[in-house]
Amino acid sequence: xxxxxxxxxxxxxxxxxxxxxxxxxxxxxxxxxxxxxxxxxxxxxxxxxxxxxxxxxxxxxxxxxxxxxxxxxxxxxxxxxxxxxxxxxxxxxxxxxxxxxxxxxxxxxxxxxxxxxxxxxxxxxxxxxxxxxxxxxxxxxxxxxxxxxxxxxxxxxxxxxxxxxxxxxxxxxxxxxxxxxxxxxxxxxxxxxxxxxxxxxxxxxxxxxxxxxxxxxxxxxxxxxxxxxxxxxxxxxxxxxxxxxxxxxxxxxxxxxxxxxxxxxxxxxxxxxxxxxxxxxxxxxxxxxxxxxxxxxxxxxxxxxxxxxxxxxxxxxxxxxxxxxxxxxxxxxxxxxxxxxxxxxxxxxxxxxxxxxxxxxxxxxxxxxxxxxxxxxxxxxxxxxxxxxxxxxxxxxxxxxxxxxxxxxxxxxxxxxxxxxxxxxxxxxxxxxxxxxxxxxxxxxxxxxxxxxxxxxxxxxxxxxxxxxxxxxxxxxxxxxxxxxxxxxxxxxxxxxxxxxxxxx
Amino acid sequence: xxxxxxxxxxxxxxxxxxxxxxxxxxxxxxxxxxxxxxxxxxxxxxxxxxxxxxxxxxxxxxxxxxxxxxxxxxxxxxxxxxxxxxxxxxxxxxxxxxxxxxxxxxxxxxxxxxxxxxxxxxxxxxxxxxxxxxxxxxxxxxxxxxxxxxxxxxxxxxxxxxxxxxxxxxxxxxxxxxxxxxxxxxxxxxxxxxxxxxxxxxxxxxxxxxxxxxxxxxxxxxxxxxxxxxxxxxxxxxxxxxxxxxxxxxxxxxxxxxxxxxxxxxxxxxxxxxxxxxxxxxxxxxxxxxxxxxxxxxxxxxxxxxxxxxxxxxxxxxxxxxxxxxxxxxxxxxxxxxxxxxxxxxxxxxxxxxxxxxxxxxxxxxxxxxxxxxxxxxxxxxxxxxxxxxxxxxxxxxxxxxxxxxxxxxxxxxxxxxxxxxxxxxxxxxxxxxxxxxxxxxxxxxxxxxxxxxxxxxxxxxxx
Numbered sequence: 001x002x003x004x005x006x007x008x009x010x011x012x013x014x015x016x017x018x019x020x021x022x023x024x025x026x027x028x029x030x031x032x033x034x035x036x037x038x039x040x041x042x043x044x045x046x047x048x049x050x051x052x053x054x055x056x057x058x059x060x061x062x063x064x065x066x067x068x069x070x071x072x073x074x075x076x077x078x079x080x081x082x083x084x085x086x087x088x089x090x091x092x093x094x095x096x097x098x099x100x101x102x103x104x105x106x107x108x109x110x111x112x113x114x115x116x117x118x119x120x121x122x123x124x125x126x127x128x129x130x131x132x133x134x135x136x137x138x139x140x141x142x143x144x145x146x147x148x149x150x151x152x153x154x155x156x157x158x159x160x161x162x163x164x165x166x167x168x169x170x171x172x173x174x175x176x177x178x179x180x181x182x183x184x185x186x187x188x189x190x191x192x193x194x195x196x197x198x199x200x201x202x203x204x205x206x207x208x209x210x211x212x213x214x215x216x217x218x219x220x221x222x223x224x225x226x227x228x229x230x231x232x233x234x235x236x237x238x239x240x241x242x243x244x245x246x247x248x249x250x251x252x253x254x255x256x257x258x259x260x261x262x263x264x265x266x267x268x269x270x271x272x273x274x275x276x277x278x279x280x281x282x283x284x285x286x287x288x289x290x291x292x293x294x295x296x297x298x299x300x301x302x303x304x305x306x307x308x309x310x311x312x313x314x315x316x317x318x319x320x321x322x323x324x325x326x327x328x329x330x331x332x333x334x335x336x337x338x339x340x341x342x343x344x345x346x347x348x349x350x351x352x353x354x355x356x357x358x359x360x361x362x363x364x365x366x367x368x369x370x371x372x373x374x375x376x377x378x379x380x381x382x383x384x385x386x387x388x389x390x391x392x393x394x395x396x397x398x399x400x401x402x403x404x405x406x407x408x409x410x411x412x413x414x415x416x417x418x419x420x421x422x423x424x425x426x427x428x429x430x431x432x433x434x435x436x437x438x439x440x441x442x443x444x445x446x447x448x449x450x451x452x453x454x455x456x457x458x459x460x461x462x463x464x465x466x467x468x469x470x471x472x473x474x475x476x477x478x479x480x481x482x483x484x485x486x487x488x489x490x491x492x493x494x495x496x497x498x499x500x501x502x503x504x505x
Numbered sequence: 506x507x508x509x510x511x512x513x514x515x516x517x518x519x520x521x522x523x524x525x526x527x528x529x530x531x532x533x534x535x536x537x538x539x540x541x542x543x544x545x546x547x548x549x550x551x552x553x554x555x556x557x558x559x560x561x562x563x564x565x566x567x568x569x570x571x572x573x574x575x576x577x578x579x580x581x582x583x584x585x586x587x588x589x590x591x592x593x594x595x596x597x598x599x600x601x602x603x604x605x606x607x608x609x610x611x612x613x614x615x616x617x618x619x620x621x622x623x624x625x626x627x628x629x630x631x632x633x634x635x636x637x638x639x640x641x642x643x644x645x646x647x648x649x650x651x652x653x654x655x656x657x658x659x660x661x662x663x664x665x666x667x668x669x670x671x672x673x674x675x676x677x678x679x680x681x682x683x684x685x686x687x688x689x690x691x692x693x694x695x696x697x698x699x700x701x702x703x704x705x706x707x708x709x710x711x712x713x714x715x716x717x718x719x720x721x722x723x724x725x726x727x728x729x730x731x732x733x734x735x736x737x738x739x740x741x742x743x744x745x746x747x748x749x750x751x752x753x754x755x756x757x758x759x760x761x762x763x764x765x766x767x768x769x770x771x772x773x774x775x776x777x778x779x780x781x782x783x784x785x786x787x788x789x790x791x792x793x794x795x796x797x798x799x800x801x802x803x804x805x806x807x808x809x810x811x812x813x814x815x816x817x818x819x820x821x822x823x824x825x826x827x828x829x830x831x832x833x834x835x836x837x838x839x840x841x842x843x844x845x846x847x848x849x850x851x852x853x854x855x856x857x858x859x860x861x862x863x864x865x866x867x868x869x870x871x872x873x874x875x876x877x878x879x880x881x882x883x884x885x886x887x888x889x890x891x892x893x894x895x896x897x898x899x900x901x902x903x904x905x906x907x908x909x910x911x912x913x914x915x916x917x918x919x920x921x922x923x924x925x926x927x928x929x930x931x932x933x934x935x936x937x938x939x940x941x942x943x944x945x946x947x948x949x950x951x952x953x954x955x956x957x958x959x960x961x962x963x964x965x966x967x968x969x
Contacts, residue, residue, distance in 0.1 A: 073822040077795050154959050205819050207836045316935060320959050344835045368969040375967070379959055390955020391885070392907040392931035475824055498755070501787065 065285035067292045068237040069211050071203035074475025079439030080398040082341045084348045089222040090356030091403035094432035100138040100147040103451035108133030112410045123426040124414045132411035135367040144443030151374035154382040160443045162436040163503035167447030167456025170405050170428040170463050175223035178404035183228040185492045192232035195347035197492045200238045206344035208303035210241040215333040218353030233485040246328045249308035268294050310335050320383040334380035338387050359423015366422050398437040406431025409452040429455040439473045446502040468497035514569030521562045527555030528626050549601035559591035583632035590625040663687045665788045672785050673776030682764050689753040708771050726765040756787040797829035797856035798878045798902040804828040809850035816847050829856035834863050845872035852876050859883040867893040883907040891917035909933035
C-alpha cells in the first residue's frame with residue numbers, strides 16, 4: 001500500500017517535470033531575473049537613498065570609475081587631511097606610562113577587593129589577584145601639568161602638544177578581537193578598517209603612491225592579522241598596503257630578473273593599447289580603470305622604493321628619530337610615516353609589536369621589558385611630532401597613539417599562581433590613548449579613572465567615540481558616512497559613537 | 506456593577522468598529538446594487554444590524570465617558586454625532602424596508618439619507634480618534650510648513666544663546682534649562698500629549714505633574730527622575746527621551762543635574778549661582794576654523810577645473826559645503842613660474858595652494874598676488890628667498906605661508922608684519938641657526954623655525 005502511494009507521488013512528479021518545457025523554464029527565469037535586477041535598480045529597500053560616494057557623472061561615468069583613488073571632497077570642512085595611527089600591539093600598560101595612581105602604590109601587594117572582580121572576565125587572572133603598584137615614577141610635565149612617567153623622558157618635551165584620553169574602554173579582552181574592534185569598529189571579521197573607510201571617502205592625492213600604507217615593527221604582525229588594515233566589504237583597492245622597512249618595501253615590486261624597466265614599459269604600453277581598442281569597442285569604464293591601474297603600478301615601482309628609502313634623509317633627522325637603517329624598527333617607521341604624509345599619503349598605520357606585558361619572563365615584565373619597549377618608541381614618536389611641527393605638517397595631520405586595550409591594576413597570577421616577574425593582565429575597562437595635530441586641543445586631558453585605575457569614573461569614551469572623532473576631524477559626519485552592503489548601509493561606528501568634543505580645539 | 510460598567514466602557518473602542526463595518530458594507534452594497542435593485546432587503550437588514558450595534562456603541566461610549574473621567578466638553582461632539590449616526594441608521598433601515606409606521610419617510614430620496622449617514626459615520630469616527638490619539642495625531646507627521654499653513658502649532662526649537670561676555674547674567678532656568686527641556690522633552694510632555702501625565706512646558710507644571718509624583722527633588726539630582734531618566738543608558742527601557750527620539754547632549758544633561766543640585770531655581774542668574782564657566786562653554790558661539798574666506802563664492806566653471814586638472818595639477822573643492830578650491834602641484838614637480846597662468850581661470854576660488862617642491866622662484870609672488878582669496882599657501886622645498894613676498898600684502902585672507910626648506914632671507918621677515926590675517930609662517934631650515942617657535946605682530950603671527958633636537962640622554966642606552 002505504502003509503496004503504491006510512493007509510486008504515485010513519484011509518477012506525479014515525473015509528469016510535472018515532463019510537462020515543463022524549456023520555454024516554461026525561460027519564461028519563469030524572466031520574472032526571477034527581472035526581480036533580481038529590480039532590487040539593484042531600486043538600491044535595496046530605499047529607492048530614495050543617494051548612491052555611493054563619487055557618483056557625480058562626467059561623460060557618462062565618474063572619475064572614480066576610472067581611478068578608484070580619485071579624490072573626493074569631504075562633506076564638511078576638514079581639520080586634518082592625513083592620519084598617522086601609532087598602534088602599540090599587545091596593549092601598553094597605561095599604569096606605567098600616563099595614568100598615575102599613587103593610591104595603587106600604597107595598596108601594592110594587597111589582595112584586590114572582591115567588588116572589582118565580581119562579574120569580570122580576565123584573560124589569565126584567576127581567583128583573587130594582588131594589586132601591583134605603578135612600576136615607574138611619574139611627574140607632571142609641561143604647562144598642562146599632565147602626568148608622564150619616567151619611562152618616556154623625551155616625550156615629556158611634547159606633552160603640551162597632545163590631548164590625552166584617560167578613560168577609553170573596550171568590551172574585548174583578547175588581542176585579536178580587540179585589535180579588530182579598534183581598527184574596524186567590530187570585534188568580528190569582515191568590516192573595513194578606518195584607513196580603508198578614509199581612503200574610500202577621500203581618495204588619495206598622490207598619483208604615484210597608495211593612499212593607505214601600513215608599517216609594522218617589533219618582529220611580529222598584530223595578532224588580528226592583516227584584517228586590521230583590510231578593506232572588508234569595501235572594494236579591495238582601499239585596503240592598506242603593507243610596506244616592509246627591510247628588503248623590498250612591497251613584495252614583488254622589483255622587476256623580475258631579466259626584465260628591464262624598458263621592457264616592462266613596452267609591455268604595459270602594449271597591454272594598454274589593446275585595452276584602449278577594447279574600450280573604443282565596448283565603452284566599458286572598467287577597461288579605463290584597468291588602464292589606470294597598470295599605469296599607477298608602473299609609477300609606483302619607482303615612487304614607492306624612493307619614498308621608503310630613509311638613507312637620503314639628513315643625519316640630524318636620522319639622529320632625532322634614532323633610526324637604524326637596514327633594520328625593522330619603530331623609529332624607521334616613524335620617519336617613514338612623516339615622509340609618506342609629506343608626500344600626500346592619506347592614512348599611515350604603524351603597528352609595533354611586543355607590548356603584551358604579562359610578566360611571564362623578563363621581556364614582558366612591567367619593570368623590565370616594558371621599559372625597553374618604552375625606550376624604543378619614546379624618541380621616535382617624540383621626533384615624529386616635532387618633525388611634523390617644524391615642517392608645518394602637524395596642523396594638517398592627526399596623530400593617534402594607543403593600544404587595543406589597557407592592563408590590570410592587579411598583578412597577573414597565571415593559573416592562580418604567583419609569578420616570578422611583575423606583569424599585568426589584559427584590561428578593557430580603562431586605558432589611555434592620545435591624539436595630537438590639527439583640530440586637537442593642545443595639552444588637554446579628558447577622563448579620569450578611579451583611585452587604582454581599574455575603571456573610568458568620568459569622561460569615559462568608547463572605541464566608537466574615538467572613531468567618530470577621527471572621522472569628524474577629517475570632515476565626515478560619522479552617522480552619515482555609510483556604504484551599502486547586504487541590503488543595508490554600514491557605518492564605521494555602527495549605531496554608536498559620540499564625538500569627543502572635550503579634546504577638540 | 507461598577508466593574509462591569511468600566512469593563513463595558515473600555516470595550517467602546519472595539520465595539521465602534523462594528524457599526525462602521527456594517528454601514529460601510531451597506532453603502533458599498535447600495536452602490537453595487539444601484540441599477541438592478543436586487544439586494545434591497547439584504548441592505549436594509551444590514552442597516553438594521555448597523556443601527557443595533559451603533560446603539561451598543563453609544564451605550565459603551567457613554568459608560569467609558571463616565572468611567573474614564575473625560576470632561577463632558579471634550580466628548581460632547583463625539584457623543585451627539587454618535588447618537589445621530591445610530592438614529593440615521595434606523596431611518597435608512599426604515600426607508601429601505603418600507604416600514605409601515607414610517608410612511609412619511611418614503612418621500613425622502615434614499616441617496617440623501619445614505620449620504621448623510623456616510624458623513625456622520627466619518628465625522629464621528631474622526632472625533633473619536635481625536636479623543637484617544639490627540640487632535641494633532643494626523644497632522645503631526647506633516648512638514649512644519651504645511652502644519653503652519655493648516656493653522657496647527659509648530660514645534661519650535663529654542664536655541665541656547667550665551668556668549669563669552671554675558672553668560673553670567675543669563676537666567677539659568679529661562680536661558681539654559683527651559684530651552685533644553687523644550688528641545689528634547691516638551692514635544693511629548695505638553696498639555697496636549699502629557700505622556701506619563703508629565704508636563705515640562707511651564708515652571709509650575711515641572712514641579713507638580715507626573716504620574717509617579719514630582720520628578721524633581723531640590724538639591725538631589727540623584728533622587729530626581731527628570732535627571733535620572735536622562736542619565737540612564739539608552740538601552741534601558743526607562744531611559745528618556747525614548748531611544749530613537751532626539752537625545753540631549755552630555756553637556757545638557759550635566760546642566761540639568763547642576764540645576765537640580767542648586768535647588769532648581771527659576772529666576773536666579775548663572776552669576777548668582779557662582780557656577781563654573783566650563784559648564785556653559787560648549788554653548789558659546791564658536792568661531793569655526795576654516796581654511797577659506799568667510800564669504801561665499803560662485804563655483805568655478807567645470808571646464809576651467811578640467812583645464813587645470815589636465816595640466817597635471819590636483820584640484821578639488823575643500824569640502825562639499827564650499828566652492829573654494831584646493832590646488833596642489835604634488836604630482837607636478839616640474840611646475841614653474843611660467844605655468845602660473847593656468848591658475849587664472851580658477852583664481853577667485855583658490856583658497857589652498859600647494860606649490861611645494863616645484864621649480865618656482867620669487868617671481869611666482871606676482872601670480873600669487875592675483876589670487877584674492879588665498880588663505881594658505883605652501884611654497885616649501887623651493888628656491889624662494891622671500892624678496893617678492895611684499896606683493897602678497899594685499900591678500901586679506903592669507904593665514905599661513907610655508908617657506909620651510911627655501912633660501913628665505915631673514916631680512917624679508919619684517920615685510921610679513923604688515924600682513925593683516927597672517928597667523929603662521931613656517932621657516933624651518935636646517936641651515937639656519939634659529940630654533941623653536943617665535944611670535945611677531947604682538948603675538949598674532951607664529952614663526953616656526955623648527956630645528957628641534959632631542960639630545961641624547963643617559964637613559965637612551967640603558968637596556969633592562
